[in-house]
Amino acid sequence: MSELESLPMAKALNAGLRQAMLSDPKVILMGEDIGPLGGVFRVTEGLQVEFGENRVMDTPLAESGIVGTAIGLAMRGYRPVCEIQFDGFVYPAFDQITSQLAKLTNRHEGDISMPVVIRIPYGGHIGAVEHHQESPEAYFAHTPGLRVVSPSTPHDAYWMIQDAISSDDPVIFLEPKSRYWPKGEVDTSDRGRLLHATAVAREGTEVTLLGHGAMVSVLLQAADIAAEEGTSVEVLDLRSLSPIDYGPILESVRKTGRLVIAQEAPGSVSVGSEIAATVAERAFYSLEAPVLRVSGFDTPFPPAKLETIYLPDADRVLEAVDRALAY
């Protein structure tokens, strides 16, 4: 029996967090302005009223402090979910995330686990000032000991946040902030895919497009345009950036022979680079064209009035599709 609800991603995350808190009293939320305000994106709206100040903690404005104390709480048996207010504000916590959180299970030779989730609203498209539109996923996907995921739909957001909280490993949970508001159908009775599965968002035969987070909607848009022009494009939603579920990616590439990877992050030494290299290693004889990347430029994220030039859009994706098809 399916229970469908049409929700924007912010509300789906709110519902997912609420479910996680109802099912496990050890789940606690920590972050800046997440209490009475409900977070700057209102993802935690109403949760402090429902669960109290002990389980929805407004913290001092110190990101390293948030993650560092979350680690101590996890050692005590809690499952903290930290909210970092914006992507560019995660760096003060970088040491606690990469040198502590990511390594503590290994350092303890498996004697303790670190079930901490770090939610980060990330990415562009919202016209904000500096430090508010970045895509820092490569830092975390590069760090052994972390899991990194990013939903693209309200349905996935609802389930993936719950699955991330259930994981005994630390999870960096990247929320595509430009997708907080568009509504989508959420089936609250059936999760569908597992946390770390790559999903086929649209089937096609000639070119595979791969992306995560907000990029998936751009890829679907590009696929629509390509279809009008007579090109059949398959769209994959990566969902998990660490580990990467290569099965569906390789299967798709073996079918289409062409792969275009799109991401908002700078392309050099990016998640897309890693996937391109792996696909070249594992599906070399299936490839009809080199794997192409469409990325943010290798510059700081530009001032907001230039963001539409910086961020890959359907046209830039289609330009890469044309190049792939030209081989």
Add this chain to the structure above:
Amino acid sequence: MSYTEATLQLLSPAGALVESDATAEYVPIIEKLTDTELREFHRVMALTRAFDMEGTNLQRQGQMGLWVPSLGQEGAQVGSAFAMRPQDHIFPSYREHAVGIIRGLDVLDIVRLLRGLTHGGWTAAENGNFHIYTMVLGSQTLHATGYAMGITLDGKAGTGNPETDEAVITYFGDGSTSQGDVNEAMIFAASYQTPELFFLQNNQWAISVPVSKQSRTPLYLRAGGFGIPSIQIDGNDVLISYAASRKYLEETRAGGGPRFIEALTYRMGAHTSSDDPTKYRSDEETAHWATLDPISRFEAYLRGRGESDKFFADIKVEAADFGEDIRRRTVELGTPPVGNIFDNVYSEPHPLIDEQKQWLANYEAAFAESEVAE
């Protein structure tokens, strides 16, 4: 850089009890100590020093990659550690060897860490809640504060029963006080009124940088700015270390909020075996602090109380045996299995790690096969 008028002290460098209005409230705490407990203070300080000497020698002989001495800081550590209760949790830095011994740690686990066999070495749950060492300065103070927040959430502090109420103690040094994490830890501790004692061992030197470069104000005064009651003690006086820690731990476990102790001590040895303190500090300074040695001071005190020569002779023998036992077991330590590289990176299965572990196994097996073929 020595003691000031604010420095609380119960035992003079000559080993005599000092009476003052400032320390009057601490006297009843040490008066409750039995002869057996006082002897134990001395015994653990002596064992720790023997461990240090052996550690230094073993490192010099190539048996350890690094040695981190606690030489000179035994008084601060032993006093504070004996002030804890069994249910308390300790988040150390990386030279709290005496604290580990008191909480039941087999110090060979410290050797395993510094020999390059593990990044951790022990489990807090099986070693008197003595958590593993943290190498990044000050990181552990946030873990301690988070843990203490958890105690509060669990309602395990401030019930009024000191036998069950829990507290946390975190150790850090003067260099660490410049780290953001230590300051953030105090902010969170004050905000959430954690049952927690910040125990600063000011050993005067952060490798080669003197404490005067870290702070223009006595470090214990900084805690006041966070709203945390604080005192400065003579860290080479094991009695004031015990009494002050006991008082503050009992106050914080009773729900009084965090506390802060600055223990003035001295790193008599090098920062680590890789350091050369002769390049940055004077013989005069080290000679001065040698007169303030916590162990000889406490020995003089015990002798003044009538402790026998035999007691000290027996401890000397036990300490020598302790060091010898460490040496014997250190050289017997094997190499950890290769699988340790991959195991426990994650708590749950991870395909990339599994794949790489399998690849390495196949790679190594291929060499074995080619050896057979030859």
